[in-house]
Amino acid sequence: MDPDRTTSAIRGEIERLARRAGHDASGLADDDLIPATGLLDSTAILELIAWYEDHFGLEIPEEVLTIDNFGSIALMAAWAQEHM
């Protein structure tokens, strides 16, 4: 998948989940740490991860599910690009 489309798909899902909770995530930068923004609660982050696995056909092992690997849109997109 084209890297821009990967990034855009992840951003779209984050914006959808944030909107559901009454937040506007359109200003989120690719490198912003998602858990630190407060845009998504823990359930929404879990949903984002479940969506990511479904959407990209990937399974994220527990030990790699860290902020260092998945904390931002850019990191999530990079991991998807590397493992698809």
Added chain:
Amino acid sequence: MPHIKHLPPLVKRFRTMVAGSMFSALGQSIDDLARQHGPAYGQSFESHLELLIRAFPELPFPDWAVNGFIRLNREIVREERLFRQQGRYSAGPEIFDTIVTEVYSNPEVMEHHYLVGLYLSYFLWPHHHELWNFFGSEFLQKTPEPERFMEWGVGHGLLSLAALEAWPETQGEFYDISPFSLAFAHKLVTAYGFQQRCRLHQGDIIAQRPEPAPCILCGELLEHLPDPGRLLDLLANSLTPWGQAFLTGAVNAPQRDHLHLFRTPEEVLQMVRSHGLTIRRHLVTVHPNRRQDPLAPTVIAMVVERKKM
């Protein structure tokens, strides 16, 4: 935020690890519960974390507990996605035997995350914490100390542990189909020093047909069964005439091993009433952030007794 600064040490360690993870917002749940319930919440959570450490000294704390809780939550959210797409649970009554093999008889699932995750949910999910408080205030405190009690589907053992603590002369009988549940619960009661006051029975409760008792605990079991009505019949016939039972039901709560889908709280209440039981008190609760969601997982706790003829 003084309520957070004053969290007890093990809760603080747990929260610190959560806060450094992808699921740092879980720390907010701890903060919210501490704010809502005051010091009693932190003390209760602390004593249960301490107990887990004593019962499982070989497992690294807080890593085991935090990772187990997160893994359980990941599985549940995956199941919720399927549930919303398909309108039904991924499992059904016809695969009960498969679930027994793949879940309840599987140490990789039971010991790794299932039991510890559910145990911790009573201190991390606001609606489960409300249920836990209801159990204490509306069942344990209002039920005269019985000579013995049974817990059917003892699971992690949290309810039995609280009963043994509240009733110092009472004997507990733990029933579960999973040897790993019984082992987990036994380690907890042993860490508390209550091991002489409990007996373990492995197998299908419906096949075992136990002797009637004045008190039965039956939490998180109905939705796991292919035919919950049979269990309710057994419950009505296993309570002594003035006996009381604590019963829970889960509504729209997909999990890998939930077989019977209750779609509304009323459906649970109606089923309980139609199987020879009277509901004395009950609680219906849902996660506060999800009250607007018509498919939000909901739990019901009930204090029941045999219907008088």
